[in-house]
Amino acid sequence: MPVAKPESSDARIIAHIDMDCFYVQVEQRKQPDLRGLPTAVVQYNSWKGGGLIAVSYEARKFGVKRSMRGDEAKQVCPQIQLVQVPVARGKADLNVYRNAGSEVVSILARKGRCERASIDEVYLDLTDAAEAMLAEMPPESLEAIDEEALKSHVLGLNEGGNDIKESVRVWLCRSQADHRDKLLACGALIVAELRMQVFRETEFTCSAGIAHNKMLAKLASAMNKPAQQTIVPLSCVRGLLGSLPIKKMKQLGGKLGSSIQSDLGVNTVGDLLQFSEEKLQECYGINTGTWLWNIARGISGEEVEGRLLSKSHGSGKTFPGPKALKTIASVEHWLNELCEELDERLRSDLEQNKRIAHTLTLHARAYKSNDSDSHKKFPSKSCPLRYGIAKIQEDALNLFQAGLREYLGSCKVKTQGNQCSGWSITALSVSASKIVAIPTGTRSIMKYFHGQDLSSSSLKQPQDRSTEEAASLSHSGSESCLGLNPRETQKQFPGEETRINYDMPNLDQQEKKRKMWEDQGTPSILRFFKRHNPTSSLSEQEQVEPIQDTKVSSSSGLWTTSESCSETGQIQLPKEMMVAETESNARRDSSAAKRNDGYKIDDIDCSVMDELPPEIQEEVQAWSSEELNQVQLPKEMMVAETESNARRDSLAAKRNDGYKIDDIDCSVMDELSPEIQEEVQAWSSEELNQVQLPKETMAAETGPNDRRCSLGGGADRRETWSYKIDEIDPSVIDELPPEIRAEVQAWLRPQKPAKTGKRGSSIAHYFSPMKNK
DNA sequence: GGGCACCGAGCCT
DNA sequence: GAGGCTCGG
Numbered sequence: 001m002p003v004a005k006p007e008s009s010d011a012r013i014i015a016h017i018d019m020d021c022f023y024v025q026v027e028q029r030k031q032p033d034l035r036g037l038p039t040a041v042v043q044y045n046s047w048k049g050g051g052l053i054a055v056s057y058e059a060r061k062f063g064v065k066r067s068m069r070g071d072e073a074k075q076v077c078p079q080i081q082l083v084q085v086p087v088a089r090g091k092a093d094l095n096v097y098r099n100a101g102s103e104v105v106s107i108l109a110r111k112g113r114c115e116r117a118s119i120d121e122v123y124l125d126l127t128d129a130a131e132a133m134l135a136e137m138p139p140e141s142l143e144a145i146d147e148e149a150l151k152s153h154v155l156g157l158n159e160g161g162n163d164i165k166e167s168v169r170v171w172l173c174r175s176q177a178d179h180r181d182k183l184l185a186c187g188a189l190i191v192a193e194l195r196m197q198v199f200r201e202t203e204f205t206c207s208a209g210i211a212h213n214k215m216l217a218k219l220a221s222a223m224n225k226p227a228q229q230t231i232v233p234l235s236c237v238r239g240l241l242g243s244l245p246i247k248k249m250k251q252l253g254g255k256l257g258s259s260i261q262s263d264l265g266v267n268t269v270g271d272l273l274q275f276s277e278e279k280l281q282e283c284y285g286i287n288t289g290t291w292l293w294n295i296a297r298g299i300s301g302e303e304v305e306g307r308l309l310s311k312s313h314g315s316g317k318t319f320p321g322p323k324a325l326k327t328i329a330s331v332e333h334w335l336n337e338l339c340e341e342l343d344e345r346l347r348s349d350l351e352q353n354k355r356i357a358h359t360l361t362l363h364a365r366a367y368k369s370n371d372s373d374s375h376k377k378f379p380s381k382s383c384p385l386r387y388g389i390a391k392i393q394e395d396a397l398n399l400f401q402a403g404l405r406e407y408l409g410s411c412k413v414k415t416q417g418n419q420c421s422g423w424s425i426t427a428l429s430v431s432a433s434k435i436v437a438i439p440t441g442t443r444s445i446m447k448y449f450h451g452q453d454l455s456s457s458s459l460k461q462p463q464d465r466s467t468e469e470a471a472s473l474s475h476s477g478s479e480s481c482l483g484l485n486p487r488e489t490q491k492q493f494p495g496e497e498t499r500i501n502y503d504m505p506n507l508d509q510q511e512k513k514r515k516m517w518e519d520q521g522t523p524s525i526l527r528f529f530k531r532h533n534p535t536s537s538l539s540e541q542e543q544v545e546p547i548q549d550t551k552v553s554s555s556s557g558l559w560t561t562s563e564s565c566s567e568t569g570q571i572q573l574p575k576e577m578m579v580a581e582t583e584s585n586a587r588r589d590s591s592a593a594k595r596n597d598g599y600k601i602d603d604i605d606c607s608v609m610d611e612l613p614p615e616i617q618e619e620v621q622a623w624s625s626e627e628l629n630q631v632q633l634p635k636e637m638m639v640a641e642t643e644s645n646a647r648r649d650s651l652a653a654k655r656n657d658g659y660k661i662d663d664i665d666c667s668v669m670d671e672l673s674p675e676i677q678e679e680v681q682a683w684s685s686e687e688l689n690q691v692q693l694p695k696e697t698m699a700a701e702t703g704p705n706d707r708r709c710s711l712g713g714g715a716d717r718r719e720t721w722s723y724k725i726d727e728i729d730p731s732v733i734d735e736l737p738p739e740i741r742a743e744v745q746a747w748l749r750p751q752k753p754a755k756t757g758k759r760g761s762s763i764a765h766y767f768s769p770m771k772n773k
Numbered sequence: 774g775g776g777c778a779c780c781g782a783g784c785c786t
Numbered sequence: 787g788a789g790g791c792t793c794g795g
Contacts, residue, residue, distance in 0.1 A: 043778060051778060092779065118795065254793055314780060321775045380789055
């Protein structure tokens with residue numbers, strides 16, 4: 001029998017913020033005349049008026065849907081305004097929307113842990129902020145409640161009454177309410193304030209859901225749109241799920257949802273309550289079964305990841321029907337375009353966020369005109385990513401060729417360039433992934449990586465600070481940064497009156513943690529870096545945020561106390577939960593110990609080394625092995641505002657004279673100043689030794705048996721991207737210019753025998769079959 | 774003459 | 787770990 005936890009402080013307060021028809025809003029901000037008009041954003045108007053990718057709420061009233069073509073929309077709504085998506089390099093360019101999303105994220109992230117879920121959606125963990133507010137300034141103590149908060153929808157609250165706002169006010173201020181409901185009320189006030197702030201600073205409206213977990217928050221945010229917020233009190237969860245069609249639940253909108261409906265004959269999420277966990281596991285596997293069992297009860301342990309930046313960048317285009325590409329030359333042309341965009345975004349990410357991507361992947365879709373197994377898919381291919389547009393283009397083309405050969409398999413290939421080569425490419429995309437932050441304190445490497453041509457933003461004047469701030473989270477093309485004009489005037493939020501000005505002592509806390517971390521004898525890296533950058537004022541400010549593990553939410557589900565059990569009636573806390581609790585603590589401990597391991601020289605990514613001038617490589621090699629083997633960094637770089645400001649400032653100060661990224665090439669080695677060489681050296685070892693892991697929340701450290709955390713959270717995955725020097729494929733060396741070859745061979749010695757046919761760390765491995773073409 | 778465009782995340786093997 | 791597949795928007 002589960003034992004109720006003594007306090008209910010486990011409850012989390014999670015908000016899901018969803019921008020209203022976001023692309024339309026972005027276009028309407030550009031063209032204010034469009035405001036209030038039925039509007040849709042389309043791409044490619046050449047055929048049937050283009051495909052709609054966003055529809056304003058005014059247009060939706062006419063029945064305009066996202067799935068329509070422009071012409072259809074015109075039919076149902078003749079006065080609709082159709083706006084084209086920006087086009088660059090012959091394809092849709094979504095940078096302006098990405099950047100606008102970054103503006104919003106940078107505002108929302110002020111109040112709590114923030115996860116950018118998509119271009120226009122954000123999750124916020126407001127637990128700490130809500131707890132603090134409840135302790136210091138509970139709603140019941142306020143003489144006035146913000147108007148926007150009063151417009152909240154509280155599920156289960158009868159909205160039919162005369163004075164809805166009054167009943168919301170009463171609900172928000174109930175002094176005798178369940179602790180978790182009080183926290184929800186605080187969360188709602190905070191979210192209302194945040195939404196107004198977003199509107200004032202960006203002119204964008206958004207909707208929000210406030211609940212005890214991500215799943216419920218996401219459901220709620222969609223319930224009242226646009227520009228409204230919805231609260232999910234504990235007591236209404238069962239009712240909500242009981243009437244929620246299976247397919248409406250996130251993750252159940254596709255095939256899984258369909259098969260659940262047909263296999264089990266159920267219609268709503270609540271209907272799943274009748275099946276045992278074992279039964280669900282039997283039908284859908286251990287993980288999915290448990291996940292289903294949980295969601296039927298409103299339990300979702302998914303954490304809000306502290307992640308403001310995307311994990312990958314991609315650029316792709318389809319070539320439907322007759323537009324299909326049939327020659328290597330045309331493929332190369334489009335690959336070059338796509339790689340150009342990717343390169344731009346990578347540079348932007350490097351500049352603004354100091355992150356480096358390590359893997360380049362090529363995807364394609366193809367069909368063979370006359371072949372038996374025409375259903376065969378074009379295989380995606382990846383290789384280590386080398387910076388520099390020409391290299392990206394070259395590698396992408398090589399990946400394509402490798403994929404094409406595999407795709408065509410044994411069937412004979414006609415000569416390339418021939419119109420009738422037998423294959424057609426209907427989609428192409430390149431993407432960059434395994435993106436990690438360059439350790440802090442290495443910003444002057446930026447000079448090295450930073451071409452004068454790199455970015456218009458490097459030309460920005462200091463007074464453009466606010467613009468940069470807004471764009472700081474963006475990882476998009478540099479040209480679009482210019483579009484981020486700060487809003488000159490602060491807009492009045494509709495219905496805005498008095499406002500609570502309640503700020504979490506966020507920065508103070510972060511500062512405290514930082515100090516604590518520093519005092520704990522961290523980082524030799526710090527000492528090291530001070531040594532190597534005596535003039536730097538950055539080593540202090542640029543410290544990465546220590547992992548945020550001070551508060552581990554030990555209970556992610558609902559109904560974990562006896563109080564709530566009685567409140568919700570029949571639903572009982574499964575006893576396994578308590579077991580899982582203990583187990584996860586144990587796992588946490590052991591994984592905490594593991595975190596101290598650091599990285600070894602063996603983990604150096606040789607592809608990065610390849611990019612450095614040989615002498616530097618040599619130095620790095622010698623130096624890293626003797627000195628920095630076990631330095632560690634906290635895994636997550638929080639993009640706390642102060643920190644990124646500091647970085648930006650330093651960057652802005654430094655970025656005017658630079659080396660082109662494409663010049664990282666042995667021939668220019670002589671041009672490197674000693675200072676730069678030192679930086680490169682420092683950077684390399686730090687980067688290579690301590691490439692940070694993706695954030696691992698404490699919850700993510702819990703094992704798969706912890707049902708609260710086993711659902712879809714990518715738990716306990718520990719990704720590293722490493723190469724071992726002794727696994728270098730010797731054939732790589734053949735590719736190097738003679739003088740470099742000698743160097744490399746020197747530092748590779750003693751050389752192990754070649755592992756023939758074995759994968760090596762070099763890009764050469766991926767392409768070797770093409771060598772003798 | 775014809776079409777879900779483009780992008781990102783996560784799970785599974 | 788690369789690559790296939792699913793899902794959401």
